[in-house]
Amino acid sequence: MSEANDEVMQSVQAVLVSEAEHSLLDNEGKNSMSLFCLHCNCLILRPNIALFVKIEKELPTIVRSEENNALELLSDFWLVSDMFQFENMAFSKNVEDMKYLACAECDIGPIGWHNLIDQKCYIAVSRIRHQ
Numbered sequence: 771m772s773e774a775n776d777e778v779m780q781s782v783q784a785v786l787v788s789e790a791e792h793s794l795l796d797n798e799g800k801n802s803m804s805l806f807c808l809h810c811n812c813l814i815l816r817p818n819i820a821l822f823v824k825i826e827k828e829l830p831t832i833v834r835s836e837e838n839n840a841l842e843l844l845s846d847f848w849l850v851s852d853m854f855q856f857e858n859m860a861f862s863k864n865v866e867d868m869k870y871l872a873c874a875e876c877d878i879g880p881i882g883w884h885n886l887i888d889q890k891c892y893i894a895v896s897r898i899r900h901q
């Protein structure tokens with residue numbers, strides 16, 4: 771009986787998660803809201819441009835210390851296929867086959883990465899604000 775309850779709870783949680791994701795999406799699977807920097811409110815991207823994708827990627831945690839090298843595993847990203855679609859974005863120097871993305875105003879980052887091979891950009895959903 772308790773196992774069955776656990777299954778019900780898990781499926782309820784899965785529905786809640788997908789509803790939270792759903793409210794971020796328009797009916798084309800793109801961002802329904804604008805993306806802003808969490809720290810300075812700089813506008814990063816306008817609605818209806820980025821595709822929601824699930825991929826696993828480790829990014830350094832957001833801290834302004836060069837000593838810091840902790841990584842955080844993230845899985846929810848906004849895929850932006852053309853870097854010129856950003857309203858504001860700062861790109862790091864090349865780090866192997868990518869660049870890290872940071873807020874152009876306050877330099878907080880990384881909020882995502884730019885793949886130098888296919889030229890696509892990925893913004894971490896948990897590292898920006900939707901409004």
Ligand SMILES: [Zn+2]
Nearest residue numbers: 807810873876
């Ligand atoms: Zn900022």
